[in-house]
Amino acid sequence: MAFTTMVGARIRRREDPRLITGRATYVDDVRQVGTVYAAFVRSPYGHAKITSIDTAQAKSDPHVLAVYTGEDLHHAHNLKASLPVAHKMPDLKTPPHYVLALDEARVVGEAVAIVVADSPYTARDAAEKVVVEYEQLPAVVDIEKAAAGPPYVHESLGTNVAFTMPFSAGDPDKAFAEADVTIKQRIVNQRVAPVPIEPRSMVASYDAGMQQLTLYSATQIPHLLRTQLAIALGLPENKIRVIAPEVGGGFGAKLNVYAEEVVVSWVAMQLERPVKYIETRSECFQAMIHGRDQIDDLEVAAKNDGTITALRLKITANMGAYHQLLTPVIPTLTMLMAHGCYKFENIAAEVVGVFTNTMSTDAYRGAGRPEATFFIERAIDMVAQRLKLDPVDVRRKNFIASSAFPHTTATGLTYDSGDYETTMDKALAIIDYAGLRKQQEELRKQGRYLGIGISTYVEVCGMGPSAAMPAAGWDSATIRVEPTGSITVLTGVSPHGQGQETTFAQIVADELGVPIDHVSVIHGDTDKVQYGVGTFGSRGTAVGGAALKLAIDTIQAKAVKIAAHQWEANPDDVEYRDGKMQVKGDPSKSMTTAEAGFLAFMGDKLPPGLEPGLDATRRFEPPNFVFPFGTHICVVEVDAQSGEVKFVKYLAVDDCGRLINPMIAEGQIHGGIAQGLSQALFEEVVYDGNGQLLTGTLMDYAIPHAEQVPHYELDHTVTPTTVNPLGIKGIGEAGTIGSTPAVANAVIDALAPFGVVHIDMPLKPEKLWAAMQAVPSNGSVR
Amino acid sequence: MQIDLTVNGKQTFIDVEPRLLLVHALRDSLNLTGTHVGCDTSSCGACTVLLDGVSVKSCTVFAVQASGHEVTTIEGIGTADSLHPMQEAFWTAHGLQCGYCTTGMIVSAVDLLKRNPDPSDDEIRAGLEGNLCRCTGYENIVKAVRAAGAAMRAGDPRHSVNELMPIHPPTVEPPPSGEAIIPQQLQEAKV
Numbered sequence: 001m002a003f004t005t006m007v008g009a010r011i012r013r014r015e016d017p018r019l020i021t022g023r024a025t026y027v028d029d030v031r032q033v034g035t036v037y038a039a040f041v042r043s044p045y046g047h048a049k050i051t052s053i054d055t056a057q058a059k060s061d062p063h064v065l066a067v068y069t070g071e072d073l074h075h076a077h078n079l080k081a082s083l084p085v086a087h088k089m090p091d092l093k094t095p096p097h098y099v100l101a102l103d104e105a106r107v108v109g110e111a112v113a114i115v116v117a118d119s120p121y122t123a124r125d126a127a128e129k130v131v132v133e134y135e136q137l138p139a140v141v142d143i144e145k146a147a148a149g150p151p152y153v154h155e156s157l158g159t160n161v162a163f164t165m166p167f168s169a170g171d172p173d174k175a176f177a178e179a180d181v182t183i184k185q186r187i188v189n190q191r192v193a194p195v196p197i198e199p200r201s202m203v204a205s206y207d208a209g210m211q212q213l214t215l216y217s218a219t220q221i222p223h224l225l226r227t228q229l230a231i232a233l234g235l236p237e238n239k240i241r242v243i244a245p246e247v248g249g250g251f252g253a254k255l256n257v258y259a260e261e262v263v264v265s266w267v268a269m270q271l272e273r274p275v276k277y278i279e280t281r282s283e284c285f286q287a288m289i290h291g292r293d294q295i296d297d298l299e300v301a302a303k304n305d306g307t308i309t310a311l312r313l314k315i316t317a318n319m320g321a322y323h324q325l326l327t328p329v330i331p332t333l334t335m336l337m338a339h340g341c342y343k344f345e346n347i348a349a350e351v352v353g354v355f356t357n358t359m360s361t362d363a364y365r366g367a368g369r370p371e372a373t374f375f376i377e378r379a380i381d382m383v384a385q386r387l388k389l390d391p392v393d394v395r396r397k398n399f400i401a402s403s404a405f406p407h408t409t410a411t412g413l414t415y416d417s418g419d420y421e422t423t424m425d426k427a428l429a430i431i432d433y434a435g436l437r438k439q440q441e442e443l444r445k446q447g448r449y450l451g452i453g454i455s456t457y458v459e460v461c462g463m464g465p466s467a468a469m470p471a472a473g474w475d476s477a478t479i480r481v482e483p484t485g486s487i488t489v490l491t492g493v494s495p496h497g498q499g500q501e502t503t504f505a506q507i508v509a510d511e512l513g514v515p516i517d518h519v520s521v522i523h524g525d526t527d528k529v530q531y532g533v534g535t536f537g538s539r540g541t542a543v544g545g546a547a548l549k550l551a552i553d554t555i556q557a558k559a560v561k562i563a564a565h566q567w568e569a570n571p572d573d574v575e576y577r578d579g580k581m582q583v584k585g586d587p588s589k590s591m592t593t594a595e596a597g598f599l600a601f602m603g604d605k606l607p608p609g610l611e612p613g614l615d616a617t618r619r620f621e622p623p624n625f626v627f628p629f630g631t632h633i634c635v636v637e638v639d640a641q642s643g644e645v646k647f648v649k650y651l652a653v654d655d656c657g658r659l660i661n662p663m664i665a666e667g668q669i670h671g672g673i674a675q676g677l678s679q680a681l682f683e684e685v686v687y688d689g690n691g692q693l694l695t696g697t698l699m700d701y702a703i704p705h706a707e708q709v710p711h712y713e714l715d716h717t718v719t720p721t722t723v724n725p726l727g728i729k730g731i732g733e734a735g736t737i738g739s740t741p742a743v744a745n746a747v748i749d750a751l752a753p754f755g756v757v758h759i760d761m762p763l764k765p766e767k768l769w770a771a772m773q774a775v776p777s778n779g780s781v782r
Numbered sequence: 783m784q785i786d787l788t789v790n791g792k793q794t795f796i797d798v799e800p801r802l803l804l805v806h807a808l809r810d811s812l813n814l815t816g817t818h819v820g821c822d823t824s825s826c827g828a829c830t831v832l833l834d835g836v837s838v839k840s841c842t843v844f845a846v847q848a849s850g851h852e853v854t855t856i857e858g859i860g861t862a863d864s865l866h867p868m869q870e871a872f873w874t875a876h877g878l879q880c881g882y883c884t885t886g887m888i889v890s891a892v893d894l895l896k897r898n899p900d901p902s903d904d905e906i907r908a909g910l911e912g913n914l915c916r917c918t919g920y921e922n923i924v925k926a927v928r929a930a931g932a933a934m935r936a937g938d939p940r941h942s943v944n945e946l947m948p949i950h951p952p953t954v955e956p957p958p959s960g961e962a963i964i965p966q967q968l969q970e971a972k973v
Contacts, residue, residue, distance in 0.1 A: 012873055012874060012876075012946065012947060013873070013876065014947065015881075016872075016873045016878065016881075017862055017873070017943040017947070019878055019881030019884055019885075020860075020865070020869040020872050020873055020878065020881075020884060020885075020888065021816070021856065021857070021860060021861055021862055021865070021869060022814070022815070022816015022817070022855065022856035022857045022885045023816065023857075023862070024816075024881055025815070026815075026818070026882065028809075028815070028818075028819070029809075029815035031813070120806075121799070121801070121802075195916055196880070196882070196916055197818075197820040197826055197828055197880070197882045197883045197914060197915070197916050198818070198820065198880070198882040199820070246880075246881065246882075247880065248818070248820075248880045248881070248882025248883075249879075249880040249882060249916050249917055250880075251916070278819075280822045281820065281821035281822045281823065281825075281826075282822055496880050497879035497880030497881070497917050498879070499879070515950040517947065517948065517949045517950055518950065663876045664876065666876075667876050667879060667917075667918060667922060668879075670918055670919035670920075670921040670922065671879060671916070671917045671918050671919045672919075673919055674918075674919030674920065675916070675919075697821070697822065697823045697825070698821045698823050698825035698826060698914070699823045699825060703914055703916060705907075705910075705911045705914065706906070706907035706908075706910045706911060706913075706915075706920040706923065706924065707904075707907040707908055707911055709919055709920055711903070711921065711924075712919065712921050735919075
């Protein structure tokens, strides 16, 4: 790529004018004549038998068009009333997950009936008139109690254990026997809620004449959703159109196939009216997937010099009451990334997935990798604390050397490229680490508690090779050079804030030599765009962008043939230079992509045998994942009187390879850090023992305000990858993965003088204050 | 019942149920869908509009309470032809990602600068505590509000989207209208 003006530039996003002026169209902004509105009746109990449902009163409401229950749907022609889970796990228990509860509800908020009325207000009124009688059943919320025995979430399974996956590599027992020190620690990674500001939203309509279903949904995966709807509704897939218009945040929570999407689609078919359902925030807390929720029991073996030799690990993961699309896959990613950026070879691990009467867990920003990074980065600090070493030195001692890439870990992943020490050294220099440690020591003498937390993360993303994914891992791009020179890009990924309308246009503008405003990037409509897998797992640019590059290559190759024919030259002698074609070494004649596109449209001056038209559809199958990495350093002061945590500094030095638009990459890191630090300090989904959700509104569940987060100082290093033709790695999740342990390590470091070894998140002031008053003998605070 | 709302400078009379929230009157009766709903507890601020020039959460105001008053929504703050400096600053500073909270955030920030034309970063963060954003980590929102404050104090005029992001004419022009034959030579197409 010789000609570059756009790639690497901080240009304003091309999607923004409509967003800042209120002219964008989110699902709730879709207006269709004749629309009716759905409300769901949901279980108020964590576990209950449904003994009767009386819909008569609701049905007699003149505003109501229809009421359907689980029983109605269960017997409906063609409807497959159970939801999918994508996995390749042979022994996974997959109990039915009905789109409306059939005779038992297993989680608070499980949909029991749907009411359709002439306005959103009347629909909710009528939902109140559906009389459901429940017989409460014993609920189980605690993962360990659930794993141990009854009561069972699914009585027919006779267990709450959904799967057990053991793993072993090297000789961990020998390493433990020979260790100078061993450290044992339970680390709880609490349940959190994704909270995109736009809740789940959908409107379905059915054209009976064309036998065509159209579903607008706030989804990250329009095509995968279409495929699953075809299966669930018994419709041919070519009769379903899924549109993800503007989507107001996803963070993994909209990477799913939700019961409501199936039910609303089915109801639209029955009524032949557009049916709209916009959930309330309270419903969103109950019925949108949650993230994390693992107990990680860890044992580390180390030598006196800080070298880590082995890890024993038991991951007990809460599945919730049912599997959603990727529920059981998430904790397996934790196990795969248990190494972090360290080279130890002995590992014994076990993952246990457990059903409880709670909402399903699934992919939430980082999806399994934040949990791994959290425990391994905490483990490094615990080793340093025990051996009275600097945590920086322990990291340095255990890093995979930059010369050792590609590096295959004991868990079987091949890290593509990395230079962990350079990134860490850059961060230490920027923040003046030595100076900070000195300052910390002085402040401690004054009774002030400064904490310095480091996290050197690596994560697996750019999901991913199809062989290693629960379903397809490739993605697609089409480029069309239109007759008058503008360029249409159709991408299979489905951005919802990541800015690919801009970054993809930057790539095309450079490579095909057109002004950026001549490039239009279309996504999120299965009737416009060729099949694509969607946006998740930091794959949008690393996989979708790579497909775009392949399509550019095909366009260029054909354009070169067209130009060569005009000039009676050998195509091998024609090249793209500075965005134009010319005969090698002869700048006197040149042709633009647009000119070649026009000739390809006219069709009469093409070389014999060359088809008219200048367009290409290509797919990229990633040969491997990509592994971005970085060093986050957080400095906090913990108030000895109140336990409050005050941010002093936050620095992130990340490496995601080559940057297409640094401004957009930084934005991804900012947002990621905020979500990660918020898990460390504020966020926690809480159910009581009966499975009642106690954090069901934004009044009870703390996502941070502007005042509660610090200024983030960013820098980066560039270590390209050869996994894709753009040399880039994903950056969507890295901030979240890196930040949580940096913040926790900082807070725990601040409290080290009190003998604190570990504190479980969220690190709330009352917990920290209590720890400063009396630390348990093992140094571990729950 | 009929209410009298002046929205973005235009007086309208609409029939509403007494319980209808202002946000739904704006969105559904007047089709001003730039004002969003993100929660049910007045926590998120996505629905922020100006009521007689002061920011309110329109999910916490009944439409009837706004009768006889002036409402400004994001659509009235600025348009593509005449962006408010706050809108331009959010764009330039990358103060938005998914955009869902953005419209309410911009309205709140406009109100904040009205009350305090030169806020410090801490004052900006405190001033926006009623608006939640899950994408940006607030870093670039703070930057945008600071930049908008500077531009407004300097009397920076409004710009259009086209000024800030010019659109180039096509490189290959279509034939003049009325001409049935597409030019056979590329040169004729004024490449």
